[in-house]
Amino acid sequence: MGGSSGRTLNLTLNVWRQAGPGSAGGFKTYQAKGISTDASFLEMLDVVNEELAAKGEEPIAFDHDCREGICGSCGMLINGTAHGPWKMTTTCQLHMRAFRDGETITIEPWRASAFPVVKDLVVDRSAFDRIISAGGYVSIATGNAPDGNALPIPKVDADAAMDAAECIGCGACVAACPNASASLFTSAKVSHLGKLPQGQPERYRRALRMVAQMDLEHFGGCSLHGECMEACPKGISIDHIMQMNRDYVAASWKGEPIAKAGGAG
Amino acid sequence: MELNSSIPSGPLADKWTTHKAEIKLVNPANKRKYTVLVVGSGLAGASAAATLAELGYNVKCYCFQDSPRRAHSIAAQGGINAAKNYQNDGDSVHRLFYDTIKGGDFRAREANVHRLAEISVHIIDQCVAQGVPFAREYGGLLANRSFGGAQVSRTFYARGQTGQQLLLGAYQALEKEIKKGGVTMFPRTEMLDVVLVDGHAKGIVVRNLVTGAVDTHMGDAVLLCTGGYGNVFYLSTNAKGSNVTATWRAHRRGAAFANPCYTQIHPTCIPQSGEYQSKLTLMSESLRNDGRVWVPRRAEDVGKRPDEIADADRDYFLERKYPSYGNLSPRDIASRAAKEVCDEGRGVGPGGLGVYLDFRDSIRRSGEKTIAERYGNLFDMYQRITDENPYKVPMRIYPAVHYTMGGLWVDYNLMSNVPGLFVLGEANFSDHGANRLGASALMQGLADGYFVIPYTLGHYLAGRAPVGAGAAESPSARAAQADVEARTGKLLSIRGRRTVQSFHRELGRIMWDKCGMARDRAGLEWAIGRIGELRAEFWENVTVPGSGGELNQSLENAGRVADFLELGELMCRDALHREESCGGHFRVEYQEAGEAKRNDDAFAYVAAWEWKGEGQVQALHKEPLVYENIQLQTRSYK
Numbered sequence: 001m002g003g004s005s006g007r008t009l010n011l012t013l014n015v016w017r018q019a020g021p022g023s024a025g026g027f028k029t030y031q032a033k034g035i036s037t038d039a040s041f042l043e044m045l046d047v048v049n050e051e052l053a054a055k056g057e058e059p060i061a062f063d064h065d066c067r068e069g070i071c072g073s074c075g076m077l078i079n080g081t082a083h084g085p086w087k088m089t090t091t092c093q094l095h096m097r098a099f100r101d102g103e104t105i106t107i108e109p110w111r112a113s114a115f116p117v118v119k120d121l122v123v124d125r126s127a128f129d130r131i132i133s134a135g136g137y138v139s140i141a142t143g144n145a146p147d148g149n150a151l152p153i154p155k156v157d158a159d160a161a162m163d164a165a166e167c168i169g170c171g172a173c174v175a176a177c178p179n180a181s182a183s184l185f186t187s188a189k190v191s192h193l194g195k196l197p198q199g200q201p202e203r204y205r206r207a208l209r210m211v212a213q214m215d216l217e218h219f220g221g222c223s224l225h226g227e228c229m230e231a232c233p234k235g236i237s238i239d240h241i242m243q244m245n246r247d248y249v250a251a252s253w254k255g256e257p258i259a260k261a262g263g264a265g
Numbered sequence: 266m267e268l269n270s271s272i273p274s275g276p277l278a279d280k281w282t283t284h285k286a287e288i289k290l291v292n293p294a295n296k297r298k299y300t301v302l303v304v305g306s307g308l309a310g311a312s313a314a315a316t317l318a319e320l321g322y323n324v325k326c327y328c329f330q331d332s333p334r335r336a337h338s339i340a341a342q343g344g345i346n347a348a349k350n351y352q353n354d355g356d357s358v359h360r361l362f363y364d365t366i367k368g369g370d371f372r373a374r375e376a377n378v379h380r381l382a383e384i385s386v387h388i389i390d391q392c393v394a395q396g397v398p399f400a401r402e403y404g405g406l407l408a409n410r411s412f413g414g415a416q417v418s419r420t421f422y423a424r425g426q427t428g429q430q431l432l433l434g435a436y437q438a439l440e441k442e443i444k445k446g447g448v449t450m451f452p453r454t455e456m457l458d459v460v461l462v463d464g465h466a467k468g469i470v471v472r473n474l475v476t477g478a479v480d481t482h483m484g485d486a487v488l489l490c491t492g493g494y495g496n497v498f499y500l501s502t503n504a505k506g507s508n509v510t511a512t513w514r515a516h517r518r519g520a521a522f523a524n525p526c527y528t529q530i531h532p533t534c535i536p537q538s539g540e541y542q543s544k545l546t547l548m549s550e551s552l553r554n555d556g557r558v559w560v561p562r563r564a565e566d567v568g569k570r571p572d573e574i575a576d577a578d579r580d581y582f583l584e585r586k587y588p589s590y591g592n593l594s595p596r597d598i599a600s601r602a603a604k605e606v607c608d609e610g611r612g613v614g615p616g617g618l619g620v621y622l623d624f625r626d627s628i629r630r631s632g633e634k635t636i637a638e639r640y641g642n643l644f645d646m647y648q649r650i651t652d653e654n655p656y657k658v659p660m661r662i663y664p665a666v667h668y669t670m671g672g673l674w675v676d677y678n679l680m681s682n683v684p685g686l687f688v689l690g691e692a693n694f695s696d697h698g699a700n701r702l703g704a705s706a707l708m709q710g711l712a713d714g715y716f717v718i719p720y721t722l723g724h725y726l727a728g729r730a731p732v733g734a735g736a737a738e739s740p741s742a743r744a745a746q747a748d749v750e751a752r753t754g755k756l757l758s759i760r761g762r763r764t765v766q767s768f769h770r771e772l773g774r775i776m777w778d779k780c781g782m783a784r785d786r787a788g789l790e791w792a793i794g795r796i797g798e799l800r801a802e803f804w805e806n807v808t809v810p811g812s813g814g815e816l817n818q819s820l821e822n823a824g825r826v827a828d829f830l831e832l833g834e835l836m837c838r839d840a841l842h843r844e845e846s847c848g849g850h851f852r853v854e855y856q857e858a859g860e861a862k863r864n865d866d867a868f869a870y871v872a873a874w875e876w877k878g879e880g881q882v883q884a885l886h887k888e889p890l891v892y893e894n895i896q897l898q899t900r901s902y903k
């Protein structure tokens with residue numbers, strides 16, 4: 001029976017330590033001893049951190065909150081792979097049975113110029129918020145809504161919108177992309193809202209503005225490598241990028257007023 | 266201290282409508298002159314901040330995560346209730362109201378709960394309009410599922426990620442207002458104190474978690490939307506960062522803390538696997554729609570594989586004890602029943618702390634594909650954590666701390682006893698009594714933020730002079746900021762030998778053992794003493810590495826654990842004084858045939874505790890609960 005296997009591992013960790021945004025960083029080596037295979041990756045780091053704290057040394061900083069794979073806080077490169085070896089799994093849901101006794105594990109922050117390091121494994125992903133702010137919503141003020149069932153939505157459309165809406169905004173797609181593009185993240189929102197009738201009135205304007213903001217944030221261009229989809233813990237498909245590109249092109253034909261893009265919601 | 270619930274007069278069903286028509290309004294041109302400080306960006310905070318900005322207020326919003334989208338609400342799985350009666354199965358506003366009051370074991374305010382039920386229908390409309398991709402039927406209409414404590418199907422959901430989708434809807438509305446300039450967002454910012462000017466809440470002291478800078482922000486009202494305090498138990502289903510600091514600091518400045526002992530222990534969580542365990546993972550209550558809960562009938566069988574145990578040798582104890590609600594009995598009841606069978610030595614898995622949640626029959630009936638469609642992500646999560654395949658082997662589950670019904674006391678307008686200090690969502694105490702029914706926290710958070718506060722805040726602000734530019738220099742603002750700086754300095758200077766985590770773990774164990782699923786006088790008295798000792802040791806022997814002028818997660822945790830060490834004691838005092846059992850509060854001394862025994866004559870009140878100063882015991886104030894429309898009954902789910 002799993003869950004009670006009781007095996008433990010001794011590991012060597014190579015961890016990126018960086019005091020602050022401006023400082024030079026570097027790898028430091030730590031030993032993680034007697035780690036249960038049933039512990040999560042972050043629980044393994046907790047054990048190491050508690051030992052550091054007990055010695056009065058500064059623990060390794062990393063973002064985390066829900067530890068259930070849904071808030072998108074956690075994320076690190078584990079042996080060069082965003083979120084580590086398990087498919088469709090965030091770092092907090094990765095469990096230590098994925099590793100072998102005696103293994104050396106290299107742990108780094110997301111690497112992308114649009115995600116500057118804040119400290120150790122913590123990066124600044126506020127560019128994602130600004131992309132949503134540029135147009136990733138339906139402009140409906142509270143209190144103006146018609147009855148929820150006034151507009152039937154075919155189940156396939158609702159399901160397809162949900163597939164896109166599952167994005168947790170962790171940034172693994174950017175970290176995995178050779179160009180550090182944010183196209184998968186941006187397209188997931190364009191596609192989620194674009195597949196629903198409620199999203200239609202602003203559909204083209206939304207695509208234009210979000211793509212423009214993505215470019216402003218110094219993310220790279222997309223050349224459809226597909227690494228993003230491989231790394232995505234929610235399995236968001238790169239089909240959404242095609243959809244975003246189509247909406248973007250259509251928007252340009254429709255002569256959406258790009259110049260006035262800022263400001264109005 | 267005066268506790269005036271400000272419940273409007275008139276018939277129950279008209280109170281909210283009449284109140285809205287009668288309360289004061291702020292002129293549209295004046296709204297932008299008022300600054301509203303919204304602490305928290307979960308369902309309650311994000312919906313409030315976005316809506317208030319739409320109305321024209323100047324809003325500042327704060328959260329400790331790196332983005333407002335990551336608030337703990339994101340983790341809610343199962344769904345949100347609304348009295349739409351789309352299923353034509355007999356639902357109504359009155360029925361949702363009644364179910365919620367009864368679910369809370371008759372310890373919530375009638376008027377608040379009725380308003381919640383009325384508003385529920387608008388929430389769904391609003392969320393659909395925002396593009397929340399709720400589950401739908403083939404005909405294109407919204408789908409529903411059932412949740413515990415109800416005999417109608419009124420829960421709306423988006424796969425197993427309802428909280429995520431509702432929060433993203435609110436977050437997107439918030440981002441829309443940020444772009445327009447109506448909201449200024451302060452992520453990675455922690456509120457550490459409230460500033461009172463002439464008795465009114467007029468500001469907050471915050472610490473920038475990246476630079477460590479401490480600042481005071483002044484405004485015309487403060488909204489605390491900071492979530493629940495379940496992490497006082499160390500292990501809970503809450504996100505790791507969830508904490509009590511915002512409301513506790515407000516309590517220390519005079520806000521009454523109501524019903525702190527009302528804790529919800531959720532029956533279906535993945536059992537603990539080891540000492541390193543950092544949190545517990547919920548398996549949504551919606552699973553009880555299709556999963557059957559059982560343990561072996563005989564203790565000798567607990568070591569057997571589940572498929573070796575014949576049906577006749579299984580005890581489907583919820584179906585047996587509560588035939589009409591069965592696996593969908595309310596959480597407090599289902600949790601206690603699970604504890605009881607484990608106490609009898611019939612629990613399964615490591616340490617005998619588990620019961621089965623078995624999908625065999627529903628997979629036979631509906632097929633694996635249908636079950637995967639309904640719960641696929643939960644099954645995957647279970648397998649990643651336990652290395653067991655729940656399609657083949659029944660899940661093992663055990664109760665865990667999940668939600669806190671207690672919180673800051675608020676009146677009908679969601680204002681605490683400190684004027685200008687409003688409290689929304691899980692952070693207040695208002696709507697769930699002694700036990701919350703599933704799918705009703707999302708409903709309450711969004712009701713408070715989208716539909717209540719936009720009215721009641723205006724009523725408070727109308728006619729008041731906006732806070733001036735120099736307010737941050739006022740003596741009370743300076744004093745509050747100095748207090749925060751001194752406390753941070755103190756935490757960093759102790760340099761003792763024990764880690765913050767270790768204090769937190771010990772506090773959690775005390776709370777779980779003595780103030781958890783079963784409580785008694787001797788245990789609570791012991792806990793009060795022990796927590797006091799632990800707190801004293803904390804302030805002498807804690808070690809917090811690093812400095813205050815940088816991102817320092819140990820320091821953040823230390824401040825939160827220090828507050829938990831005060832709250833824990835108050836929870837035990839509240840549990841000790843309430844000599845009855847009700848909802849999630851089960852006093853071993855007060856039971857009848859294993860069921861909670863309420864004492865309405867003596868305890869039909871809200872217990873609101875007033876801070877009396879360092880080292881003093883809080884003073885108890887009582888707000889009587891008056892039921893004009895329903896009769897108090899012994900809850901029965903049999």
Ligand SMILES: Cc1cc2nc3c(=O)[nH]c(=O)nc-3n(C[C@H](O)[C@H](O)[C@H](O)COP(=O)(O)OP(=O)(O)OC[C@H]3O[C@@H](n4cnc5c(N)ncnc54)[C@H](O)[C@@H]3O)c2cc1C
Pocket residue numbers: 304305306307308309310327328329330333336337338339340341342343344345427428454455456457490491492493502503504507508510511547667668689690691692703704705706707708710
């Ligand atoms: C795993 C899980 C599943 C759940 N499933 C359901 C469900 O299916 N249905 C249901 O109805 N309910 C469910 N609940 C309960 C529900 O999710 C919560 O009660 C609800 O989301 C709380 O929302 P909130 O807005 O009050 O607070 P939260 O979402 O907790 O937000 C708190 C906010 O306050 C901020 N904050 C806190 N302290 C500070 C501070 N000092 N300074 C600055 N910011 C601060 C945080 O950053 C955050 O933004 C679930 C809960 C859990 C744990």
Ligand code: FES
Pocket residue numbers: 063064065066067068069070071072073074075090091092093
């Ligand atoms: S901590 Fe929330 S997704 Fe990992």
